[in-house]
Amino acid sequence: MTIKLIRIFKKISVFSFIGLIMNIVFSYMFLSFWLHPQIENIELIYNFIILLMFECFMIHTSLFMSIVDRQAWSDWLYGLVFFGFIAYGFNHLVSGNQIFIIYGVLVLNRILLGLLRGDIDKRQEEIMSIVYFTIYLVLIVFVAMVSGLIPRYGLTEEFLSAANYIDVKRLDIKFELIDMPHVAMCFGVLYYLALTLVDVYSIKHKLAKRER
Numbered sequence: 001m002t003i004k005l006i007r008i009f010k011k012i013s014v015f016s017f018i019g020l021i022m023n024i025v026f027s028y029m030f031l032s033f034w035l036h037p038q039i040e041n042i043e044l045i046y047n048f049i050i051l052l053m054f055e056c057f058m059i060h061t062s063l064f065m066s067i068v069d070r071q072a073w074s075d076w077l078y079g080l081v082f083f084g085f086i087a088y089g090f091n092h093l094v095s096g097n098q099i100f101i102i103y104g105v106l107v108l109n110r111i112l113l114g115l116l117r118g119d120i121d122k123r124q125e126e127i128m129s130i131v132y133f134t135i136y137l138v139l140i141v142f143v144a145m146v147s148g149l150i151p152r153y154g155l156t157e158e159f160l161s162a163a164n165y166i167d168v169k170r171l172d173i174k175f176e177l178i179d180m181p182h183v184a185m186c187f188g189v190l191y192y193l194a195l196t197l198v199d200v201y202s203i204k205h206k207l208a209k210r211e212r
Contacts, residue, residue, distance in 0.1 A: 016202070016203055019199060023193075023195045023199060026192040033045045034155060034185035035154055042165055045155075045185075046165070046170075046178075052177060055191075132198070135198070143190070155181045
């Protein structure tokens with residue numbers, strides 16, 4: 001079993017597995033907040049909702065990292081600064097620096113994945129980035145359409161009132177993901193679960209290609 005795992009890691013970048021693990025963790029956390037939220041975690045729940053909104057911009061970093069030339073350091077720098085400013089803006093919408101930290105971890109993982117990929121993987125990475133963006137758009141529209149049917153589970157009106165959720169919100173706009181946390185948690189579970197399935201398929205496809 002150990003030898004088999006070593007062979008897999010030799011064929012597939014470890015950063016691909018890091019991305020897969022992060023998606024699994026995020027999916028689990030959104031599900032936990034949805035089913036069994038705790039009052040002391042109400043700010044974290046709100047922060048994760050902002051993270052979902054920020055993810056729309058993060059998808060563009062995936063596409064950017066997949067198409068940029070590995071030797072074009074100026075393009076990498078400009079892209080990182082641009083998305084960094086966006087992360088800085090979103091970071092002001094949450095307590096602490098969770099958005100900046102998550103941005104740093106994700107971007108570092110994507111940079112290393114981009115630098116270490118072979119030319120044979122370039123086209124597949126571009127396709128995967130487009131797939132991620134399509135998944136986000138399809139799921140956000142789907143969840144919005146069926147929002148009235150999504151169960152609240154632990155995120156009831158009583159819970160949100162007891163946790164003073166209205167005072168936690170820093171973004172004072174009418175937006176379904178913010179005003180209805182259970183809808184955001186449902187979207188988060190579906191989105192990161194979908195990314196997990198796509199990543200598993202991608203890794204299996206790369207393994208199959210290298211074994212030919």
